[in-house]
Amino acid sequence: AQKITQTQPGMFVQEKEAVTLDCTYDTSDPSYGLFWYKQPSSGEMIFLIYQGSYDQQNATEGRYSLNFQKARKSANLVISASQLGDSAMYFCAMREGMGTGGFKTIFGAGTRLFVKA
Amino acid sequence: KAGVTQTPRYLIKTRGQQVTLSCSPISGHRSVSWYQQTPGQGLQFLFEYFSETQRNKGNFPGRFSGRQFSNSRSEMNVSTLELGDSALYLCASSPVGHDEKLFFGSGTQLSVL
Numbered sequence: 598a599q600k601i602t603q604t605q606p607g608m609f610v611q612e613k614e615a616v617t618l619d620c621t622y623d624t625s626d627p628s629y630g631l632f633w634y635k636q637p638s639s640g641e642m643i644f645l646i647y648q649g650s651y652d653q654q655n656a657t658e659g660r661y662s663l664n665f666q667k668a669r670k671s672a673n674l675v676i677s678a679s680q681l682g683d684s685a686m687y688f689c690a691m692r693e694g695m696g697t698g699g700f701k702t703i704f705g706a707g708t709r710l711f712v713k714a
Numbered sequence: 715k716a717g718v719t720q721t722p723r724y725l726i727k728t729r730g731q732q733v734t735l736s737c738s739p740i741s742g743h744r745s746v747s748w749y750q751q752t753p754g755q756g757l758q759f760l761f762e763y764f765s766e767t768q769r770n771k772g773n774f775p776g777r778f779s780g781r782q783f784s785n786s787r788s789e790m791n792v793s794t795l796e797l798g799d800s801a802l803y804l805c806a807s808s809p810v811g812h813d814e815k816l817f818f819g820s821g822t823q824l825s826v827l
Contacts, residue, residue: 630814632815634816640821641819641820642816643818644816647815700762700769700814701762701770702759703759704749705756706756
């Protein structure tokens, strides 16, 4: 069965520093997608970054980068130059399957990030 | 482009009642997924609809059901509410494409008393 593990319930980072949020996954499907979402206190989930299982290079989106280590089944999120507005819950997610069979995306338990001024 | 719209934003019901939640996806998105979020269980997948067909279902009892209309709008129904159904219900739409990332609505906060 597919599984997503986020081992850091909470993290603190100083403003303007970089922080890494850990995520490991388990799947037997060779085709999958890995995502990170941010959930501020308002509740809405915001897409941050995507990495496909066949992508050779690590994904980057502005201050966000995904450290994808396929052999280790790891997909860590790196946030550079943290800002106060980055304080939120962060979820790692995995989508299995493609095509007409549909897909479902499963989420990890989340990591709450606190950015200190 | 308008985002994913969920109504109502807040809902209070009592045990035994039934409830219907609504979700309007982003225009052009044909896939709609539903998730239940609770502090104890986190985000759990309920079901996914595409072109009015349920393609995938999570591990929830039959009291949880849904449907999708021809305009891609989706409804989720929970019958015979239990206290444990209190949660934030999130709807997400997705274009059919390479990454199929999810675009979430603000959710419906359901409280069962």
